[in-house]
Amino acid sequence: MIKRMVSAGARAFLVALVIAMPAMMLPGVTVDNAQMVALLALVAAVLTFVEYFSVYPSLLEFRDAPPYNRMRFLALFVTIFVMCLITRGQMFPTTLTELLTRIGGTVGTAMDFPFSPVHLMVLLAHEDAPIEKINLLRTSAGLAYVVSLLALLVFVVFVRLLNWPIRHGAFNFWVNLPLFDPTAGGDILNRLKRDSHVNVVLGFLLPFLIPAILKSATVFAYEIPLTDPQTLIWTMSAWAFLPASLIMRGVALMRIAELIEERRRRAYAQADLHAPA
Template identity: 45%
Template structure:
């Protein structure tokens, strides 16, 4: 009980810190509505504590199958911190912000090739947008995209070399997939594989599709809002994190479907051996 309370409390505090991080790193002149941010941080911490304190899952997937959720959280945490430092550099430059600024702009130049998602984020900005803002958006996009690719590669390595999720013991489908009902909708393996393909395809296409949608909906969505540092941090972080999270979820579901199929083949082989014995 003490271990569960402590773990849930630590997770809640870390989630609250994530939400408050842009306000803590950005200058006061670049932050808006600190009271709202504090309220959101407290609410997120309370929800996280309630989820991990409870013995019964509600909506968080793979909570008993590390390191998937930890890798996703670390990736988002890095995105928020680094983009916050990048957005702070033009306002209050420091040695650390200069380092992040140099790294991000270098990545932006390297990844700015034809039809790349980084190029599309620049093209979605209105024609009258200041070149410095366009370059900053592309640099932030490149930085977060590299982090997202690193998180995906890390999870692939965890599956390949750590035998995820069996490296942590038996995998409980009900605990780790609380929103998935294995008793309805046909064969479990086929449903998992279908959902996995949808997640992976959607995760691959979203970084390309979102800038295109924003460009087409220029009358309703103003990309110039990214000139606000806090908006830049959360929008660009979400643009990279959500697709990466979808791809990692799809890979996880493919892995689970493969394990279920292996157990089925082993059970059929044992049944045939008993019949022929």
């Protein structure tokens, strides 16, 4: 129990750190903003601690199938941390921030071609926005997208080459998919494959749909203040992280479906082998 408590506490601290990172690293944060961020970080930490300290699952998927959640957290952490450094470097430049800005600018420019997701995010900038803000938007979008793609690629390598999730033992379906009801109707194999396809398709479409939704919001309802550093960081992080997370979930569900199908095939073959002639 002590080990589980320490592990849950460490995860809760890291989750709270990610949420509070922009408010901690960026200057000019108001007291009200800091209090709101602290409350959100506390709530997220408590939920994470309860989830991992509990023996039985509740909400989090693939809790005991590393490195699925670790890859997602690491991608989000790196994205937010790098963008915080670049944004802070606009006001307090250092050698590290200048290097990251140069790398991000190169990546963002390379990915800023017509109809690309990065280009669509850059188009969200206001028409009279200064060139520095547009360059920061392009740099942030390029870096966030690349980090998410790298995390997705690494996870696919784990699945296809390192035999995830059964490399270190059996896969517990109930613990790792607590929200999936196997008795809801229909063949579980078909439902897993259907959900996998839906997640992958949504993951590919969201980088294009999110800019369109944000642009529509600026026209008909509310303009997203991307000139605000914290808003920029969280918008870019969500835009890059959510699609990659959905694709990772789709790949994971398809892998589970393949394992179930393989076990069924072996069971049917064994039953045919022992069937009376």
